[in-house]
Amino acid sequence: MEVVKDYLYTKEHEWIDIEGTTATIGITEYAQSALGDVTFVELPKIDTEVEQFEQLASVESVKAASDIFSPMSGKVIEVNKALESDPPLLNKSCYEEGWIAKIAISDIEEKSNLMTAAEYRKFLEGLEE
Amino acid sequence: MFVSAAAKQTPLYPEHLKLHARMVPFGGWDMPVQYEGILSEYEHTRRAVAIFDTCHMGEFIVEGDGAQSGLEHLVTSFLTDMPLKACRYTLMLNVNGGVIDDLIVYRIEKEKWMIVVNAANIDKDAGHIAGHLTENSSFLNISQETGKLDVQGPLSRDVLSRWISGIEKLNYYEFGYFKVLGENVVISRTGYTGELGFEIYFPWEKMPTLWQKLLDDKRVKPAGLGARDVLRAEMCYSLYGQDIDDNILPLEAGLDKFINFDKDFIGRDALLKQKEAGLRRKMIYFIGENRRSPRHNHRIYSLHSKEIGVVTTGTFSPGLNRGIGMGLISTGSAAKGEKIFFGDDKNKISAEVTGRPFYKSGSLKN
Structure with missing residues (x-):
């Protein structure tokens, strides 16, 4: 299961890529594989304030609907419009082209509540047992 | 739901693992929900040909005259007018008119019948049928030695x-x-997908050979329960446990055409009484406004946001590129052509009540 080295991760299988005061958010390989074929993505509205670990977006697959939680608190500054017309992008490229939203981070200290790539990989191994 | 009890395995279980299928519990069985992906397996069934492991389903043999054996009394359709080598889809009801199971009857000989039932209902059905057959008949549950494979597309x-x-x-x-x-085996031209298709009954332990023989043809791909559910939902075929069950009347579930009131059967009186009093609920079929999909147990709301029913089947439809659903609503609360909403407390999505089936270009009768 692919994990990107420099991203941080949540137990709900979201990733966050922090660059200074902004960050890009998406779901992991494990999440996209568990969901299966994605058929619909509900993106957040620009300027929405989100709290850490609260709902940011929702993703539907053929068989299920899942909430996506924000790894950190912040304000939504950009969303990936491509997912509206091409939801399967989330399956094809969950770590890059299938990103969900960008936020302006409100509290960088929240980073400490997240897992590093190595920690997340261990966490995944635990799930498989 | 069935995880704690030891889930049963079909003879094709090792084949599914070899193909890296994702396995899920279904009706007490460990079954493949998908191999490559639900959408690609769906497409392959609609455009080419797919095989489905249906060994989990139940098969019974009843010997005896249709009427004298009591078999005719157990189901809602006439059986005795069936030609030899015909199949008939019918329903078995309880005294309250609820559906014990939906099944297919095969007329093997003048006085010999094969009955094919849902996996989760095998024990319940066997008990009910055996309990109601007369002494002029015999009943045999051959589910354990009978494998089944659906070839559809x-x-x-x-x-x-x-x-x-x-x-x-x-x-x-x-x-x-x-x-x-x-x-020497039984093959019927039946299925659950809306496409031209066949069901092959084959010795249980020899199923892997049949499976492999079919996959040797490069046009054939395996498909799982996920694709099967989408295919049948697009055809508005009922799924037992969702769209019909012991407490849902077939008249509510839109299965009127499988009920023959000209004959006597268990549940007939209850149905007539309900019909006269007026049915409480009615199955509707609806298409969502976008790709957002209804889900089993979502609520259904009227145009004025009043809760009027519940979604029994909901999925994304690749054929329509929309969410589609079936649901039971209070009688008279929404009609064909009208708008409704489906969803939960958080989200309500607009949909239009339509006719059935959703998917109309299948090869079923080619």
């Missing part, structure tokens, strides 16, 4: 006729005996 006849001679002559809802890999 517009190319299914081409693929099978290459090595099963005579199969091309089968008409819709007919069956015959065919020589398959040295075995």
Whole structure:
């Protein structure tokens, strides 16, 4: 299961890529594989304030609907419009082209509540047992 | 739901693992929900041909005169007017008119019948049928030694006729005996997908050979329960446990055409009484405004946001590129052509009540 080295991760299988005061958010390989074929993505509205670990977006697959939680608190500054017309992008490229939203981070200290790539990989191994 | 009890495995279980299928509990069985992906397996069934492991389903043999054995009394359709080698979809009801199971009856001989039932209902059905048959009959549960494989898709006849001679002559809802890999077996032209298709009954322990023989034809791909559910939902075929169950009347579930009031059957009086009093609920079929999909147990709301019912089947439809659903609503609360909403407390999505089936270009009767 692919994990990107420099991203941080949540137990709900979201990733966050922090660059200074902004960050890009998406779901992991494990999440996209568990969901299966994605058929619909509900993106957040620009300027929405989100709290850490609260709902940011929702993703539907053929068989299920899942909430996506924000790894950190912040304000939504950009969303990936491509997912509206091409939801399967989330399956094809969950770590890059299938990103969900960008936020302006409100509290960088929240980073400490997240897992590093190595920690997340261990966490995944635990799930498989 | 069934995880704690030891889930049963079909003889094709090792084949599913070899193909890296994702396995899920279903009706007490460990079944493949998908191999490559639900959408690609769906597409392959609609455009080419797919095989489905349906060994989990139940098969019974009843011997005896249709009427005198009591078999006729157990189901809602006439059986005694069936020609030999015909199949008939019918329902078995309880005294309250609720559906014990939906099933297909095969007329093997004048006084010999095969009954094919849902996996989760095998024990319940066997008890009910055996309990109601008269002494002039015999009942045999052959589920454990009978494997079944569904071959479905517009190319299914081409693929099978290459090595099963005579199969091309089968008409819709007919069956015959065919020589398959040295075995003399029953094959029917039936299915659960809306496409031209066949169901092959084959010795349990020899299923892997049949499976492999079919996959040797490069046009054939395996498909799982996920694709099967989408395919049947697009056709508005009922799924037992969701759209019908012991507490849902077939008249509520839109299955009127499978009920013959000209004969006597268990549940008939209850149905007539309900019909006279007026049915409480009615099955509707609806298409969402976008790709957002209804889910089993979502609520259904009227245009004025009043809760009027519940979604019994909901999925994304690749054929329509929209969410589609079936649901039971209070009688008279929404009609064809009207708008409704489906969803939960958080989200309500607009949909239009339509006719059935959703998918109209299948090869079913080609």
